[in-house]
Amino acid sequence: MYYAILCEDVDNSLPLRKTAREAHLQRLRALTDEGRLLVAGPHPALDTEDPGDAGFTGSLIIAEFDSLEAATAWADSDPYVDAGVFSRVVVKPYKRVLP
Numbered sequence: 172m173y174y175a176i177l178c179e180d181v182d183n184s185l186p187l188r189k190t191a192r193e194a195h196l197q198r199l200r201a202l203t204d205e206g207r208l209l210v211a212g213p214h215p216a217l218d219t220e221d222p223g224d225a226g227f228t229g230s231l232i233i234a235e236f237d238s239l240e241a242a243t244a245w246a247d248s249d250p251y252v253d254a255g256v257f258s259r260v261v262v263k264p265y266k267r268v269l270p
Contacts, residue, residue: 174242185226191254
């Protein structure tokens, strides 16, 4: 089943994101290689694809896991969590309808 991982950033998270970005992306690439990643990306702080120094307010990852517990464990071990990027992470079951 798919699970949505909804992450909210701490204020001024951009420097923290930069320190952990490559390790974070490596984990997402692993999900992609396994055919389990539906979508992943950050929420820009401004209404533009490149918010510059304004940075991001959070992230969304939708990926396939065996259970809510497995999805939560995966989310809890994200390098952005360890780096202090996220103030809150919520994991919910997600039902894909379209496309």
